[in-house]
Amino acid sequence: MQSLSLAPAGEFSGVQFVLTDMDETLTYQGRLAASTYDALERLQAAGVRVMPVTAAPAGWGDQMARMWPVDGVIAENGGIFMRRDAQGHGVERSWWADEADVTPMRNRLASIAARVASAVPDARVADDQVFRLASLAWQRTGTSRDGQIVAALRAAGAETAVNNLWVLGWLGGYDKLSMSLRVLTDAYGVAPATAAEVVAYSGDSTNDAPMFGYFRHTVGVSTVVDCLPQLPVAPRWVTAGPGGAGFVEFANAILRARGV
Missing domain, CATH: 3.40.50.1000 (HAD superfamily/HAD-like)
Structure with missing residues (x-):
């Protein structure tokens, strides 16, 4: 670089x-x-x-x-x-996703969000989650909590990423x-x-x-x-x-x- x-x-x-x-x-x-x-x-x-x-x-x-x-x-x-x-x-x-798969995908994401809330009860959902259609986001803290959210997402079958603002989860590869x-x-x-x-x-x-x-x-x-x-x-x-x-x-x- x-x-x-x-x-x-x-x-x-x-x-x-x-x-x-x-x-x-x-x-x-x-x-x-x-x-x-x-x-x-x-x-x-x-x-x-x-x-x-x-x-x-x-x-x-x-x-x-x-x-x-x-x-x-x-x-x-x-x-x-x-x-x-x-x-x-x-x-x-x-x-x-294929158009026919969008609603099932969103339903599954809602289920995954509930699982993360149960596994990491102090995780803070991103304040822009209401504007998301294909992903889940939690506020990044820079602490072990971020890793706990990632682990819960992966256990539920979601893809994950962590950027400078959010811990992210989605489906589809x-x-x-x-x-x-x-x-x-x-x-x-x-x-x-x-x-x-x-x-x-x-x-x-x-x-x-x-x-x-x-x-x-x-x-x-x-x-x-x-x-x-x-x-x-x-x-x-x-x-x-x-x-x-x-x-x-x-x-x-x-x-x-x-x-x-």
């Missing part, structure tokens, strides 16, 4: 898509800066397709897909993809990478082998590991150093700034490489 400032001038000239984590990658301390929003808009204006890929709830993703300068949003760690419809006011949704590759293929006609070369990804957390391992152009915002011991593959570059400031650095490097 090297400082992004050392990247050769043309390093990102072939980038056609920017996929990015949201929490503490686009945001910093929970806030989205105007400069970060502007960077998203400048990337789009330059012809780069932009897509947040986040563990955040579908409810947040719906709002982003409707109103942000993005081409779509993958929410809930890969559980659902949303993009603005042709009229510009509605949202099209694609689930990882997907992650950020598998849904991203599906969306790139189905929605944009980009085969996985091609995607590895034309996608740039930015993130900051352990659930970004599959993305860091697959794509050629990867950057961690500066706070990624906090989770490097848990990352099997580090991002190729690291920014000087944290959160959205780091994302702006990455966006500027891509735009410079495109002559913008």
